[in-house]
Every structure is written in C-alpha cells, then in structure tokens.
Amino acid sequence: MNLAITLATARRILTQLRHDHRTVALMALVPTLVIILLYYVIDDQRSFGAWAPILLCVFPFLVMFLVTSIATLRERTSGTLERLMATPLGKLDLLLGYGIAFGLMACAQVAIALAVSLTWLGFDLAGPLWSLVVIALLNALLGTALGLFCSAFARSEFQAVQFMPVVMIPQLLLGGILVPRDQMATVLEWISNVLPMSYAIEGMKDVVIGGELGGEFWRDVAVVAGSALLALVLGAATLRRRTP
C-alpha cells in the first residue's frame, strides 16, 4: 500500500469521469429526480418521510455497485489491469482508489438529494445530518466493494449488469422495507440477519424517525462498515498478479 499511488489512482478515476459528462450528470441527478417523483406519487408527507430514507440508502449502493463493476470489468478486459499488476501498484491501492473516487461521487449524489429533500420536499430529519451522511457513504463504499468483487465473476458487461438484481433485490426484499424483519419466516429472518443492507436500512430509519443515536445505531454502522471492509478484502483476493 502506498498513499501516493492510491491518490493518483483516485485522481485518475475522477479524471476519467470528468471526460464523461453524461455519466456524471446521471450519477448526480437520477437519485434526486426519483425522490421527487416518489414525493408526487405518494402525495402524503408521512409516508414520504418513511420512503425517502430508504431511497437515500439504496441509491448510493446501487449506483456505485453498477459503476464499479463495469469500470473494473473494463480494466480487466482492456489489459490495463494486467499492466497495473506488473507495476509496484498494490491491490489495495487500486481498490481504495476506486473507493475514494466513487465515495466522493456518492457524497455529491447524497448531498444533492438531501438538499432537495430537506428544502423543497419538506423532508423531516429527526437525527443529526452527519449520521445520515455516514450511513449513505458507508453504503456507497459497500456498493463499490461488492461491485469490485462481483466483476471478477463476469466475463462481459452483459453478465456484470445481471449481477445487480442478484445482489440488490434479495437485500431489498429481506431488508425490512416491505415486511418488518421480525415478521418474516424464521429462515428468511436468518438470511436477513446476514445481509448488510438490513442494517443499513435500520440505521437509516433510526436517524430519520428515532432521532436518537444509541448503541443500536452504532451497531448498524459497525456492521455495514465491517461488511464493506470484508467485501474489499474479498475484492482484493480476486485481483491476481499472475493469471492463466
């Protein structure tokens, strides 16, 4: 690991994004637009208050997962990964470079969505603002790390995109959004207990509705952070200096 190389990698990825205006615009604006759409569809301040945090939770994860899995797949197929693996660059330098670059993008994404929600849409936040940002950022990191990991199992962009529903939908169904987790069948609740998104959603609810950041909030933060770390290590394990 080398800080200068990590930062150079993050800068390189941001420069790549800078050349791609459309992707930046989509990343920055789509979550906000969907939240606005949701506001008018629900047309009820209280239900909106319950749904908005879930979107703030899901979007950074979803977008970062997709962008990272495609970006790393491109590195693998274009030969730049092989070239980098023949240089002093460490595996973590690459992973953290992606984490930092896309983490910054996630910050911008959440900032815009939050600003619009809190002002125009009259969204009510019981807890402190920073705690929501922490959860959203951790989600973005988790998405980045899982995207890196999953891209190792995709041979093409088609396959990589298909991993998104595989990773995403079970976590949403079992995350306690549609049915509270303690009302699920026992087996499903067990599965729900090991999926990181369940904790992210719970933490987000604590911030928005409860307003009190007790031990449970910090447990949720720790679980999501730990999962992101684990996914990063797994992602690093899929990067090989030598290939067949």
Place this chain on the structure above:
Amino acid sequence: MMNLSEPAIAVRDLRVERGGVEVLHGLTFEVPRGQVTGLLGPSGCGKTTLMRAIVGVQIVTGGEVAVLGRPAGDPSLRRMIGYSTQNPAVYRDLSVVENLRYFAAVLNAPKSDVDRVIEEVGLSSVAGQLGGTLSGGQLNRASLAVALLGCPELVVLDEPTVGLDPVLRQELWRLFQSLADRGVTLIVSSHVMDEAARCQRLIVMREGEILADDTPHELREHTRTTDLEEAFLRLIEERTAA
C-alpha cells in the same frame, strides 16, 4: 548493481499450460543484456505467453525464469521492467498525457518523463487527445510510451510496430537501438520477418518450441539463405526431417 556478464534473462525448461493444453514445451534460452532480441514466429506460436512469463504475469507449470538475476515476478522487478501488451493497454477515456501522468505516478517516475516518452514515440501533436479518438497505430504508440516510463532496465514489447507506416516503424526501431546502446535490454516480438534484420539476436519460435536462437547473420549462414522468411522455412524442414 548491474552485472554485464550475467544474462538479462535466463529461462530453463519453461513449461506453460493454457486451458489444459501445453503451449510452451520446455523452453531453455538466455537473453544477453544491452541488446535488441527479436522474438519471431507465426501468430499462436507462444510469443505472448513467453513474454508474459518473463514479465511475471503468467502462471507457469514448470521450469525457471530468472530476470535481471531475480525470479520472474519478484516485487523488486516491477519498477525495472517496461511491458507493453499486444492490445494497447491504455485508458481510452483519458488523454495521452493523462494516461502517462497516471502510470508515471504509479511507477514513481519523474514528471519530466511524460514529455520525454511522448516525444520518443512521436505523439506530441496528439498528446491532449483522448485515447478513444486515436488511430490504432497511435494507440499502440501510447501504450509503448507507458513501457518506456521510468527508465526500465528491461523492456518487453509485444508486436509494437503492427499497423505503423514504414517511416514510423524505422523511427521506432532506431529508438529501440538507442535504448539498447544505453544498456537497456529489449525483447521485441514480431511476426514480420523483415524486422528480424534489425535485431542483434533472434529467437525463432513455432508451436511452443524454439526453432533457432542465433544472430541474424549466423541464422542466414546456417540456413544458406539471405532471406529470413526462407530461413524460417528451412528451419521447419530441418525439424521435420530430423
């Protein structure tokens, strides 16, 4: 320090399998320092696999590869080897300069290196252009430029002159020679026989085996022909007769 008497690369009984099929059948050879060594042979003969084994990115089944006195793939070698793959490994969504700045940072090469290598491969006029807008030959040269960053002791180039016009090709071969004159060891693969004459040493491959390992002059003497294409055919005849 550099020991000139020691070969840059020593390969002993190298065997590589890809997809369950053996593609290199126990190669043994040495590459002297400070020379341009040409790796010749038809497409699919194992040139790229051999180069990958030398750079240390190929999983090998057996044998030994020593590069600059160390086992291939040793972490200390990563700063000393410049490697350019057959498909240009540069970011299409970055400009030539941005690509080189990034790889220079990874290699901890001085910033001035970026301008130097752009000049060396003759890309100054398109340095600000995105990779995706370059022609195939320009992209190839951008990839070659990355391999020249940070003054490597060994430069491994896989088909660096494909698709280039003759003038550019000549300029690149002059560049390779000037690097060799400075003490850099170069391995350049090609499937074009007319490039062989520009190397000091030739390794001729076919179907995962080495047909010949000689100077171009000796090779011509041995096969009694002045044409290297013809020499290649004679070598194959010799093999099948034996």
